[in-house]
Amino acid sequence: MQAESAESWPDDAIEVGAIVDAYGLKGWVKVAAHANAGQGGDALLNAKRWWLLKGHERKSAPVEQSKVHSDSIVAQLGGLSDRDAALLLRGYSVHVRRGDFPSLGADEYYWVDLLGLDVVNEAGVELGKVADMIDNGAQSVLRIEYPATGKDGKPATGERLIPFVGVYVKTVDQTAKRIIVDWEADY
Structure with a gap:
């Protein structure tokens, strides 16, 4: 286990889960992943080092072993040898480098890569930016x-929800930072 500072924290660190408990007696931790294995949770399984954050406290540890266990992921981190040490990590969020995410096939995307992309319809009308995925x-x-403009005439933020399915999403161009959809501004 290694102490980290904000300066030593990787620029491409992405939160992918949280340590919720110890697992067994030999220092393994149980992680609630933000995505199931095979759907983004595999980033936890693929990473060789995890960065841990709780409040302002930052740590990192090499991953010696990890595997899917029921609806969570369990892992043995370097420097943890018993249950008591693993229990001290409860509540830490787990981050991995974006570069450690496994490669995806054609027409597959990690949600984190869609955030901030411009969304335009096929007629070229700008619909906004991806703020979140649900x-x-x-x-x-x-x-x-x-x-947008609120009912009081003051500037506000409008929201559109567009299903991320082929019938509506026509093109995702990560290089151009743009998603083209079959969707009208007044839907």
Whole structure:
């Protein structure tokens, strides 16, 4: 286990889960991943080092072993040899470098890579920027924010929700930072 500072923290660190408990007696930790293995949680399994954050306290540790266990991921981190040491890490968020995420196939995207992209419709009308992604159980949904005017006449932020499915999402161009959709501004 190594202490880290804000300056030594990787620029491309992405939060992918949180340590929720110890696992077993030999220093393993149990992690609630933000995505299931095979759907982004595999970034936890792929990474060789995890960065841990709780409040202002930052640490990092090499991952000696990790695996899927039921609905969570369990891992043995370097420097942890018993249950008591693992219990001290409860509540830490787990971050991995974006570069440690496994490669995806064609037409597959990590949510983190879609955030901030401009969204335009096929007619070229700008609909806003991706502010968030939502999983409604059936599919992922783009949450788009755009500048609007409130009922009081003051500037406000409008919101559009567009299902992230092929019938609506026509092109995702990460290089141009743009998503083209079949969606009208007044929907």
